[in-house]
Amino acid sequence: MEFVILTGMSGAGKSQAIKVLEDINYYCMDNMPPALLPNFAELCKSSSKEVNKVAVVADIRGGIFFKDLFNSLEILKNKGIKYSVLFLDASDEDLVKRYKELRRPHPLSSTGTIIDGIQEERILLKEVKQKSDYIINTTSMTLGRLKEEILAIFLSGKISHNLNISILSFGYKYGLPQDSDLVFDVRFLPNPYYIEELKQFTGNDKNVQDYVMSYDTTVVFINKLMDMLSFLMPHYIKEGKSNLVISIGCTGGKHRSVTIANKIADLLSEANYRVMLTHRDVKK
Numbered sequence: 001m002e003f004v005i006l007t008g009m010s011g012a013g014k015s016q017a018i019k020v021l022e023d024i025n026y027y028c029m030d031n032m033p034p035a036l037l038p039n040f041a042e043l044c045k046s047s048s049k050e051v052n053k054v055a056v057v058a059d060i061r062g063g064i065f066f067k068d069l070f071n072s073l074e075i076l077k078n079k080g081i082k083y084s085v086l087f088l089d090a091s092d093e094d095l096v097k098r099y100k101e102l103r104r105p106h107p108l109s110s111t112g113t114i115i116d117g118i119q120e121e122r123i124l125l126k127e128v129k130q131k132s133d134y135i136i137n138t139t140s141m142t143l144g145r146l147k148e149e150i151l152a153i154f155l156s157g158k159i160s161h162n163l164n165i166s167i168l169s170f171g172y173k174y175g176l177p178q179d180s181d182l183v184f185d186v187r188f189l190p191n192p193y194y195i196e197e198l199k200q201f202t203g204n205d206k207n208v209q210d211y212v213m214s215y216d217t218t219v220v221f222i223n224k225l226m227d228m229l230s231f232l233m234p235h236y237i238k239e240g241k242s243n244l245v246i247s248i249g250c251t252g253g254k255h256r257s258v259t260i261a262n263k264i265a266d267l268l269s270e271a272n273y274r275v276m277l278t279h280r281d282v283k284k
Contacts (some may be wrong), residue, residue, distance in 0.1 A: 029054075
């Protein structure tokens with residue numbers, strides 16, 4: 001029996017995620033007190049009806065009962081019931097925006113602001129996140145992309161690690177991204193900005209991509225960069241790193257960096273890594 005425990009930050013998309021699991025024939029339960037997990041798992045296992053795939057949401061809405069989570073996971077382990085924990089996360093800014101759009105209070109913000117509740121929840125969930133089998137950061141992620149991530153893990157089995165890779169293009173004129181782990185400067189590449197018929201386009205357009213990729217220097221750079229990343233990724237995963245931000249920068253963040261970021265994201269995705277792509281300055 002596959003037993004999935006879905007948890008994470010409030011507002012990060014757990015309701016949408018459980019629907020995706022339900023669509024691929026998981027028997028799903030929402031907002032289950034963690035103390036009931038072992039009994040529920042046993043019930044499913046011994047059911048007269050064949051229940052092979054089960055998913056439950058257990059999160060901070062359980063209040064004082066949420067502290068029972070680790071004890072319940074230990075009981076599941078001792079009973080020989082295999083489980084995996086999927087943790088959904090998102091940036092503070094995205095979570096605040098989502099709560100304001102829904103006009104709903106955060107579960108922990110009854111006596112404070114939304115951001116106060118989010119920060120308190122991060123502290124409470126820190127250990128849970130560290131011990132999760134899979135982490136999906138839904139910042140700026142569409143529902144379609146979230147579905148693809150979940151299917152890659154639980155349907156196709158392509159993802160077998162919890163490393164989330166964020167590829168970010170940016171313009172140096174607007175400043176370095178503060179949360180970068182790796183930064184690569186591609187200002188040495190030929191600049192489409194100075195080509196009149198390309199200036200108005202971006203690295204998301206084929207004509208700009210073809211121009212940047214037509215140079216041998218670009219191809220050699222991408223090959224060397226992918227060679228280094230192919231070496232680094234298994235070591236990051238082995239050390240338990242859950243989030244990696246790779247930033248690609250050019251002068252304005254519209255042409256070269258966007259083209260290279262798109263290419264690197266495609267290559268990493270083809271290698272079955274979980275990748276989220278963001279172009280920070282492309283519209284500036």
